Amino acid sequence: MPAIRSLARFSIAITLAFGGGAAFATVANDEKPYLTEVNAAMERMMAGMMVAPSGNVDADFVTMMLPHHQGAIDMAVAELRYGKNEQLKRIAQEIIVDQQQEIAAMRLALGQPLPPSAPVPTQQSALPHPHMEP
Numbered sequence: 001m002p003a004i005r006s007l008a009r010f011s012i013a014i015t016l017a018f019g020g021g022a023a024f025a026t027v028a029n030d031e032k033p034y035l036t037e038v039n040a041a042m043e044r045m046m047a048g049m050m051v052a053p054s055g056n057v058d059a060d061f062v063t064m065m066l067p068h069h070q071g072a073i074d075m076a077v078a079e080l081r082y083g084k085n086e087q088l089k090r091i092a093q094e095i096i097v098d099q100q101q102e103i104a105a106m107r108l109a110l111g112q113p114l115p116p117s118a119p120v121p122t123q124q125s126a127l128p129h130p131h132m133e134p
Helices: 002-019 021-025 029-049 057-082 086-109
Strands: none
Touching: 029 057, 057 086
């Protein structure tokens, strides 16, 4: 259970860092949508990683890593949507591709079905709006 306690502490720290009321109130208006998306991604990721051990180390590893990788994808999409630094946007694109490939590799290693294929966002116009269905 030490890992779960560490995860809980990490979750609290992230919540305070990204979603804490006082810190969030001082953020520039143009950054609020980005922080809202990243905070939601972090919350989904942390909730998805909080799993009880199943007795199968490999399955537990993948069960925790899938939301971790999806969280990285979601945060990279937010960077593509709101970021201005072209170098960081290229890195975000690479993160998306790499994490999708690793998700597929982990699923295949356990004999799990692959998720449906999705387009890789490579341009701002290819990104779904966070409040619209893709």
